[in-house]
Amino acid sequence: MARRILEALGVAVVMMALAVFLQDEASGQTPVPSGSGGANAAKAGPAPTTPWGQPDLQGIWLDEFDTPFERPAQNADKEFFTDEERTARDDRAIADAGRNERAGLGSAQDVAGAYNAVFTSAKPTGRRTSLVVDPPNGRIPGLTPETQERNRIDQEFRLALLQNTSTCKNAAPGCRGGKYGPPSPRLDETAPFYNTQRMNRHNGPEDQSMGDRCMLGTTPDFNGFRRIVQGPRLVAMGVDTGQGQGYQRVVYLSGSHPPKTVQLRHGDSRGRFEGQTLVVETTNFSQTFPYRGSSENLILVERFTRLNAKTLEYSATLTDPTVWTAPWTVTQELTAQNDEQNRIYYEPRCHEGNYGLPSLLVGARLDDKAFRAGTGPNPASHDTATCVNELPAAREN
Amino acid sequence: MNIKRAIGVALAVAGLAGSAVPLVAHHAFNAEFDANKPVSFSGAVTKVEWINPHVWIHMDVQIPGGKTENWGFEAGTPSVLFRRGFAKTSLMPGTKIRVDGYQAKDGTHRANGRDLTFADGKKLFMGSSGTGAPYELSRPGVDTDRK
Amino acid sequence: MAGLFRGSTVVTAIVAVALGAGAATWATRTTDQATRPAGPRTTAGKPDFGGVWQTVNEAQWDLQAHAARPAVVTQRGVYDYDYARVPAAPVLALGAAGGVPGSLGVVQGDGQIPYTPEALAVKQQNGENWIDRDPELKCYLPGIPRAMYMPYPFTIVQGTDKIHMTFAFSNAARVVHMNAVEGPPDDTYMGHSVGRWEGDTLVVDVRNFNGKNWFDRAGNHHSDALHLVERFTPLGPDAIRYDVTIEDPKVFTRPWTISMPLYRRLEPNATVLDYNCIDFAEEFMYGNLRKTPLVTHWEGETMIVDITRKIPPGDKLHEWYRR
Numbered sequence: 001m002a003r004r005i006l007e008a009l010g011v012a013v014v015m016m017a018l019a020v021f022l023q024d025e026a027s028g029q030t031p032v033p034s035g036s037g038g039a040n041a042a043k044a045g046p047a048p049t050t051p052w053g054q055p056d057l058q059g060i061w062l063d064e065f066d067t068p069f070e071r072p073a074q075n076a077d078k079e080f081f082t083d084e085e086r087t088a089r090d091d092r093a094i095a096d097a098g099r100n101e102r103a104g105l106g107s108a109q110d111v112a113g114a115y116n117a118v119f120t121s122a123k124p125t126g127r128r129t130s131l132v133v134d135p136p137n138g139r140i141p142g143l144t145p146e147t148q149e150r151n152r153i154d155q156e157f158r159l160a161l162l163q164n165t166s167t168c169k170n171a172a173p174g175c176r177g178g179k180y181g182p183p184s185p186r187l188d189e190t191a192p193f194y195n196t197q198r199m200n201r202h203n204g205p206e207d208q209s210m211g212d213r214c215m216l217g218t219t220p221d222f223n224g225f226r227r228i229v230q231g232p233r234l235v236a237m238g239v240d241t242g243q244g245q246g247y248q249r250v251v252y253l254s255g256s257h258p259p260k261t262v263q264l265r266h267g268d269s270r271g272r273f274e275g276q277t278l279v280v281e282t283t284n285f286s287q288t289f290p291y292r293g294s295s296e297n298l299i300l301v302e303r304f305t306r307l308n309a310k311t312l313e314y315s316a317t318l319t320d321p322t323v324w325t326a327p328w329t330v331t332q333e334l335t336a337q338n339d340e341q342n343r344i345y346y347e348p349r350c351h352e353g354n355y356g357l358p359s360l361l362v363g364a365r366l367d368d369k370a371f372r373a374g375t376g377p378n379p380a381s382h383d384t385a386t387c388v389n390e391l392p393a394a395r396e397n
Numbered sequence: 398m399n400i401k402r403a404i405g406v407a408l409a410v411a412g413l414a415g416s417a418v419p420l421v422a423h424h425a426f427n428a429e430f431d432a433n434k435p436v437s438f439s440g441a442v443t444k445v446e447w448i449n450p451h452v453w454i455h456m457d458v459q460i461p462g463g464k465t466e467n468w469g470f471e472a473g474t475p476s477v478l479f480r481r482g483f484a485k486t487s488l489m490p491g492t493k494i495r496v497d498g499y500q501a502k503d504g505t506h507r508a509n510g511r512d513l514t515f516a517d518g519k520k521l522f523m524g525s526s527g528t529g530a531p532y533e534l535s536r537p538g539v540d541t542d543r544k
Numbered sequence: 545m546a547g548l549f550r551g552s553t554v555v556t557a558i559v560a561v562a563l564g565a566g567a568a569t570w571a572t573r574t575t576d577q578a579t580r581p582a583g584p585r586t587t588a589g590k591p592d593f594g595g596v597w598q599t600v601n602e603a604q605w606d607l608q609a610h611a612a613r614p615a616v617v618t619q620r621g622v623y624d625y626d627y628a629r630v631p632a633a634p635v636l637a638l639g640a641a642g643g644v645p646g647s648l649g650v651v652q653g654d655g656q657i658p659y660t661p662e663a664l665a666v667k668q669q670n671g672e673n674w675i676d677r678d679p680e681l682k683c684y685l686p687g688i689p690r691a692m693y694m695p696y697p698f699t700i701v702q703g704t705d706k707i708h709m710t711f712a713f714s715n716a717a718r719v720v721h722m723n724a725v726e727g728p729p730d731d732t733y734m735g736h737s738v739g740r741w742e743g744d745t746l747v748v749d750v751r752n753f754n755g756k757n758w759f760d761r762a763g764n765h766h767s768d769a770l771h772l773v774e775r776f777t778p779l780g781p782d783a784i785r786y787d788v789t790i791e792d793p794k795v796f797t798r799p800w801t802i803s804m805p806l807y808r809r810l811e812p813n814a815t816v817l818d819y820n821c822i823d824f825a826e827e828f829m830y831g832n833l834r835k836t837p838l839v840t841h842w843e844g845e846t847m848i849v850d851i852t853r854k855i856p857p858g859d860k861l862h863e864w865y866r867r
Contacts (some may be wrong), residue, residue: 050704051587058703064532094536100520102512111432111499115510118522119473121480122534202428203835205826212425214450215822229701229708229719231594236701236708238717243474244449248710248717250699255813265715265820288823335532339706342725343479346717347732351822352684352756353448355865356471360428361833362861363502368835384428447730475730484729505858 045309047276052232055276057304060344061226061312061334065126066093069222069330071138079138080127089125096122108383131222134317134329140292141326147293153192158385160184161200165383174386183380194288200385202364205357210289212357214350216245218291219266219282220300220316222330225337225344228304235271235278238346246348257283263296265289278304294320310336426499430509434500436468439516442492443467447475447485454488454510456496470496470510478522480530481540487522494521583781586702591744591778593700593707596814597806599693599786602647606762607802608657609649615642616761617674634675637842637849644761650693652787652801657764663795670763677867678758682829683821685716685733687757688750688772689788689802697809697816707739707746712819720748728752731768746776756867767794782808829865 048056066089071078081089098117103109130138143151159178162168168175187201198209210216217239224241233253240246251269258268266289267282282300289295298320305313312334319327337344370376440458452472457465478487488494493516498508513521523542535541584592605616615631615638622628635642649655659667670677680686686694696712705723710716720739728736731754739748755768775787784806791799808814831839832853842849855861 056704058706062532090534094534096536097538098536100539106432106435108427108432110511111427111430111509113511114426115471115473116513116520116522117536117539118520119477120539121477121530122536123532124534198425204833204838205823205830208425211450213822213826215820227706227708227719229703229706231592231701231703234594234699234701236699236703236710236717238708238719240476242476244476247715248708250701250710250816252815255815258815258817262817264818266818268815340723340725342721342728342736343482344476346719347685347728347734348449348715349685349733350449351682351714352679352733353446353450353453355453355862356425356429356451358830358833358861358865359501359503359507360425361830362855363429363431365833365835365855366502382427384425479729485731503858503861505862507862 044311047306047308050230050232054230054232054273055278055306056230057228057235057278057306057312058230059228059312060337060339061228061314062224062337063126063222063332064123064335066123067126067128067131067332069131070140071130071132073137073139075129076137076139078129081125081129086125086127093122093125131330131332132328133315133331135326140328141324143293144321144323144325147323150193151293157186157189157192158197158199160186161380162383162385164378164380165200166381167383167386172386174383183378187380196290198385200380200383202361202384205361208357208360211243211245212360214245214354214357215289216243216350217241217247217348218289219247219249219285220291220302220318220330222316222332226334227339227344227346240344240346240348244348244350244353246346251278251280260284260296263287267298267300276305280304291318292323294318294323297322307333312336426509429501430499431502432499434502435497436500436508437495437497438468439493439495440468442488442490442494444490445485445488449476450474452478454494454496454513456494466506468496468506468508470498470508470513472510472513472521481533483522583778590741591746592702593746593776593778593784594702596697596699596809596816597784598697598809599695599804599806601650601693601804602645603650603693603802603804604690604695604760605644606647607649607651607760607764608647608762609651609655610644610647612646613644616644617672637844637847650802650804652803656800658797658800659795660797663765667763667765670758670765672763674761674763676864677763678761679756679867680758680761681825682865683714683825684756686711686713687733687753688718688735688737689774689790690757690759691716691718691734692786692806693804696819697814699816710816712816714821715818720746731755733757735770735772737774744778746774748772748774748776750774765795766790766792769794776806779805782810 050056098120099113099115100117102113132138132140135141155177159175161184162175162178163181164183168178168180188203191199191206195206196210198212199207201207205213221239221241224239224246227238229236235251235253237249237251238246239249247266249266249269251271253271255270257270262268262284263286264284265286268284269280269282271278271280273279280302282302283298285291285295285298287295291298298318301317301319303313303315307313313331314334315329315331317327317329318324364379367376367379367382371378438456438458440456442454443457444455446453446455452475454470454472456468456470458468460466475483495514495516496508496510497512498510501507515521519542523540533540537543584594586592611627614629615635617632617635618629619632621630631638631642651657675681691698691711691713694711694713698709698711701708701710705721707720707722709718709720716734718734718737720737722739725738731752733754733756735750736752737748737750739746741747750772753766753768753770755766755770758765770790770792773789775785777785779785785803786806787801787803789799789801790796827839831837832855837851837853840851856864
């Protein structure tokens with residue numbers, strides 16, 4: 001139906017194609033130059049519309065501010081930072097040399113420090129004290145008893161793998177809830193649930209975190225750059241989460257979700273416009289790619305509203321009664337980036353350059369071999385999972 | 398650095414990092430590289446792979462005895478650098494740099510680039526005019542050599 | 545090529561003669577300006593290619609004309625003849641499901657790919673070493689044009705100044721920039737695509753490749769000097785004619801062209817389901833690095849397969865992943 005209307009329109013406007021093109025240029029469809037240090041909404045132009053009459057969500061969008069995900073309990077009623085608090089947080093970030101501060105030469109922590117801080121990025125503090133806006137206290141609702149029990153079983157297994165390390169011997173935070181002892185009898189057990197986090201074992205790729213396997217990046221994502229390209233019947237969203245672990249989503253403005261047996265990494269998204277807002281419902285998430293533990297039962301409802309030429313309001317409501325005791329909502333304002341620059345690297349290609357994964361597996365096999373030959377320590381006594389490890393307790397600055 | 402401050406630093410920078418995969422990803426470096434095999438080299442860049450998840454910098458290094466070996470050093474992710482305007486031409490073959498790091502456990506000529514600097518001591522990739530991406534905080538000594 | 549649909553009978557006839565014999569030729573037809581192929585259009589009057597699409601041909605196996613083959617990797621059979629080879633060990637167990645279907649080929653003109661002698665030798669070695677060298681087996685990004693004719697669907701989302709394609713294979717994507725944009729900071733797998741309209745044809749210039757991809761499963765390859773000019777022309781509401789002119793001065797002695805239709809997926813609720821193959825490929829890529837091998841032995845009624853894995857020494861292991 002829509003197609004026939006478009007065909008009719010097409011025939012009618014074919015002689016005026018040039019005039020329409022010029023009109024489009026003038027109506028602000030050219031790339032929006034990025035603001036410096038935060039957009040001033042009062043100065044931004046009005047929210048544009050696509051030539052076919054939908055609110056125009058296109059562009060490259062980024063939350064330019066750093067906002068804590070949740071509010072600490074003592075800030076429950078405090079929705080916004082004061083200006084002084086924002087400045088103080090920014091000052092701390094500016095003064096922080098991060099990775100450039102090295103631990104002692106030859107320490108595991110220095111190896112873990114990895115590379116210079118220039119590869120990291122620091123954003124200024126935002127207005128809000130949390131991205132979570134509902135529940136009103138800015139905290140994700142409690143977990144269901146089943147999920148709490150599942151987490152407990154999972155954590156118990158991870159701590160068992162750390163049992164023989166100095167992380168546990170020194171009662172470092174990485175061993176919280178665990179104890180020190182000889183190598184656990186659980187060392188070669190299959191993980192109790194599909195593993196997505198780092199653990200202190202490298203028997204194969206499944207023991208690695210999703211990041212190590214270059215399979216990081218789940219929906220929803222609140223951190224990365226998002227490029228939205230919009231047609232009358234489909235909306236594409238390319239997400240750059242950093243480290244090349246980005247992904248693409250396609251929102252269908254028609255049709256219906258597949259059967260539940262079809263589980264997809266970023267779910268299946270169906271959208272419709274309600275007034276000025278694109279409302280997208282996504283289901284059919286895959287158990288291999290949980291978001292904070294939620295997957296096959298997750299219902300994600302997202303709302304995209306173009307507030308003005310430079311700002312897109314994005315809000316996501318997550319409902320999964322098997323994981324959280326109530327639905328919860330995140331809201332953020334995204335600022336248009338200059339898409340003439342093409343500097344945001346839109347080719348997610350972590351897997352293609354993942355030389356680290358085979359390398360660390362080879363390293364683990366060499367450790368095993370040395371232990372068998374009696375020339376090396378038991379790999380179970382080394383912590384290659386948590387950051388803070390093997391520090392002599394007396395060391396202080 | 399005591400333990401509490403180390404966590405504070407790690408968490409603070411994790412919260413501020415532009416990517417969804419902040420520092421946590423790199424602890425696997427302990428599985429790949431050997432703390433007991435520190436290396437420290439000066440040499441000339443031969444090739445740079447601007448790949449994800451880590452940039453690899455290949456260098457010809459002179460080792461004692463007059464031989465030249467080609468080593469590969471694993472650095473950070475290029476995404477943040479690209480946003481600031483760095484490109485593949487930003488570190489050309491022939492540039493003299495200095496690397497401190499730790500050798501891979503498998504004994505190949507690969508190491509993590511724990512500290513990368515130019516021959517004159519200036520940190521590699523630090524923006525000399527202090528420009529980051531427009532919205533970023535500019536950290537002296539990290540992003541800029543301005544104090 | 546856009547002229548094919550608007551020009552006179554004379555021009556059409558000349559073009560038809562020029563196409564010559566050997567490769568599949570397109571049926572020519574005369575159409576005048578008033579009767580363009582029906583299909584959705586944007587408000588600016590251009591074809592709207594939005595939707596779910598897929599190529600249906602055998603190009604992904606081998607761009608060139610070929611008869612059906614017993615497998616991608618074969619070995620000498622009883623006879624020395626090319627047409628009497630048998631599947632090689634790694635693919636033998638797939639039987640007839642592992643064969644390669646025949647094709648008239650998609651290479652235009654004389655159907656030949658104009659390799660330099662050195663590059664032709666590399667192509668032949670690629671074919672013999674398919675399992676170690678084809679990046680598809682590792683689920684690496686397939687590059688362009690290969691992604692366009694792999695046997696998986698893809699979406700085209702045509703926005704106002706960008707066209708975004710998402711491929712089922714490994715969630716790969718490409719963005720065609722219809723407006724001003726600077727080049728990428730580094731070379732890419734999927735190329736940097738800049739597009740414009742020539743009448744009803746979308747013409748896309750693609751550069752900035754890293755040279756790591758193949759064109760097909762037969763080992764056809766290129767370098768980082770690859771440059772493509774693609775042309776997308778509507779053949780009606782549900783098909784697009786896709787032509788690609790390929791040049792790479794490091795590998796080919798002259799430009800050459802491939803051509804094929806892309807078909808719209810017409811079933812109701814056509815949806816691209818991702819083929820996220822990174823974890824599918826993990827056993828293939830890292831199974832030899834496990835503490836305890838996982839895949840070792842299989843028994844059927846006529847065949848027992850025992851897998852021996854090895855770890856190439858030192859840097860050779862890392863080179864395998866770099867291909």
